[in-house]
Amino acid sequence: MAVEVCYKVVRDGVERMTFTSKKDADAYDKMLDIAEALETMLGEVDVPLSEQQNEALALEMAKRKDQFIAALKGGKPTPPNNKAKVTDIKKVS
Template sequence: MTVEIKYVVVREGEEKMSFANKKDADAYDKMLDLAEVLGDWLQESPLKLEDDQNEALAMWLAEQRDALSAIIKTGKLPESDASEKAAPASRKKASADAPSADVKPIKAA
């Protein structure tokens, strides 16, 4: 017989996820806390979402916390190979057609 230790994240009496180590369980619990705060914040938005959409968006934002933080700090999308592969063809084409950095726009009079 083997003995396994499991760390279970429980919210409102419901088991959300179980983990083999405490660090991962704590990180998931922290992400759920962030998603809850983001969900409350999104409800204050002028854009009215259905409850399930609000929860899904809040959870996605919490999961993407590092990228969201980088975007807020820099005003740019974080660089990654995955985002370039997933970029729509129209965005790739637009960036290919964009003028190079040494071309300066001229203001019309």
């Protein structure tokens, strides 16, 4: 019998993702915190977005925060680092 350690990211009682690495789970949780803050900010802007659009845009911005930060600082955004993808993520349905 094998023992497998997994880390679950849970938001509002709903399991969002399962990871085999604590570091990856913490990074995903932080990304969700950023997306939540961005969603609040986007809700206050004078651009008509549906709730779904607001949530999707906030999540995409959080996923690419480094690129957005570079652009907001006036620099040229760097292309996404495709090598940094987490390979041990299991989506939870």
